[in-house]
Amino acid sequence: MSQLKESTMLTAAEAEVMNIVWDVGDVTISDIVERLPRSLAYTTVMTTTRILEEKGYVKKSGKRGRAFVYEPRVGRDAARGSMSHEVARRLFGGSMKSLVLNLVHDDAIGADDLAELKQMIESLEASK
Structure with missing residues (x-):
């Protein structure tokens, strides 16, 4: 595509x-x-x-x-x-980190989603 x-x-x-x-x-x-x-x-x-x-x-x-x-x-x-x-x-001046942090600070990401994100980050870090 x-x-x-x-x-x-x-x-x-x-x-x-x-x-x-x-x-x-x-x-x-x-x-x-x-x-x-x-x-x-x-x-x-x-x-x-x-x-x-x-x-x-x-x-x-x-x-x-x-x-x-x-x-x-x-x-x-x-x-x-x-x-x-x-x-x-x-x-956010091109900063994806600022975008994600904004979502977290505004409670736009619930606890379950946050836990899943943590697992994804840990998985990505382990694969590097």
Whole structure:
């Protein structure tokens, strides 16, 4: 799958659409409209998908009848990584450490998640 360019953060609506594209794979605009957790006009979803195509998240992969079929160009994990780096760059001077510490200090990470993170860090340290 493709890599994203810098500054390609997803809006809330774009993230909703992308979650459907990632979950389903090849989709038409109608497929997306049917699966959205909230009601959006067909034209709104079409515009959002066009923007996602311009940003490099999706591409047209053919047609189903008269409708274009879209597929992801970027995997979910790659998008998450790109967006977290962008948040760190924009809000924390590029420091991922500051981003993570902010999440910990704001209690955005619960005790169970924190314990899992500690295990992951220990595992990474042991493998070095």
